[in-house]
Amino acid sequence: MNQSDFLKVVLPFKDKVFRLAKRLLVSTEEAEDATQELIFKLWRSKEKIADYKNVEAFAMTMTKNYCYDRLKSKQASNLTLIHSNYQEKETSLDKKLEYRDSVNQVHQLIEKLPEQQKVIIQLRDIEQYDFEEICKMVEMKPTAVRVALSRARKTIREELTKKHNYGVS
Amino acid sequence: MELANIEKLVEKYLNAETSLQEETTLKNYFTAGNVAPHLQEYESMFNYFAIAKDETFTKTLKLETKNSKKSNFKWLSVAASVVLLLGVFVGKQQYDKNQQRKEAQIIYAQVSKGLELLSKNLKKGEQAVATLYTYENTVNKILK
Structure with missing residues (x-):
């Protein structure tokens, strides 16, 4: 090669x-x-x-x-x-969106997740791998991956709803 | 896509039961704007996911730099062995020369000692001859 x-x-x-x-x-x-x-x-x-x-x-x-x-x-x-x-070099991320606050919020919320959930959210929701591939990548069983993913998604949603209801902190 | 369907998908999505296709449907719905008020938190989620995928690795990949370091090391070892060999060779030569000189010195000392001995003995002989001359002279005087 x-x-x-x-x-x-x-x-x-x-x-x-x-x-x-x-x-x-x-x-x-x-x-x-x-x-x-x-x-x-x-x-x-x-x-x-x-x-x-x-x-x-x-x-x-x-x-x-x-x-x-x-x-x-x-x-x-x-x-x-x-x-x-750390200072972010990339500002394109912000520029592109008018909802930059709420989008940044998602970023921070993901950051607070446990590492394993971070990886799985990244692989599934951002990179859009299918479950089989994710299982191989993270060396976990399919059910465990689903549970972690579901937990991560629910946590993000709950936090967002909270912020939504009480106003942006 | 009607709202009821989206709500159903969202429920499945939270339980991590959606397929990639269904997730694309959700993504299309939520990134298009026009989101129902009670689903707004998903709007920021899916928008974030879409944006996060745009980030790219902008630096150029280096594959060779460290590789050449490795081959440098290889050449360095070759050079080192050559130097070592040369050193041993030159050292051996020097040692031999030194050894020869020492031997020569020993031989020189022995020869000079022998010669000294010879000259001493010759001197003794000369003296004897000298006395012999004196003796002969005296004898001649008497005979005359």
Whole structure:
């Protein structure tokens, strides 16, 4: 497998890797580094990749595990990632929408979810993978995935309804 | 899509029982604007999901930089082994030379000692000859 073959395989899902990394690691820079690192890891094991049926699912699993590790080491060194610590480079996200407050709210609500639910919401509602793929990526049983997803969706909805009723805090 | 149907789908959606197709239907409904007032919280949810998907990895991927570092390491080890070999070779030569010089010094010392001995003995002989001359002279004087 040479470089152009490899890129042909990897490029279609590099944004997905990046978005998942960002969902978990919060900061854009961290996510960029993580993506770079992961793609490079894949490149190093390119001989093996040819044997995998679903490189994308494999890459997403790797991303998830890598980010978990990063978060763990962050916790160990007493550094927690808080969103307000980072300046967002991307403003396009805000610009595009007039409901930017409520949309940002969703972003923050997802951030408060447990990591596992974050990953599943990301994979299902944003990347729109089917359940079978998600099960493989997160190494969980289908029922467990559904339960986690349902919980995440309900939490977000409840919080949004609360904010809606009491006014934006 | 009529409202009743959407409400049903929303219920299924919350229980994570919707298929991807049904979720696309929901997404289309909620991102189109025109959302029923009691479902407004879903509007922000689905709008967020749609926007979040637009974010892309903008940096260029690097595949070669670290790779060349690896081959550098390989060449470095080759260079190191060459240096080591050369060092051993040169060292051996120097050692041999040194050894030869030492041997030469020993031989020189032995030879010079031998020569000294010889010269000492020759001197003894010369003195003896010298006394012999004096003796002969005296004898000649007497005989004359």
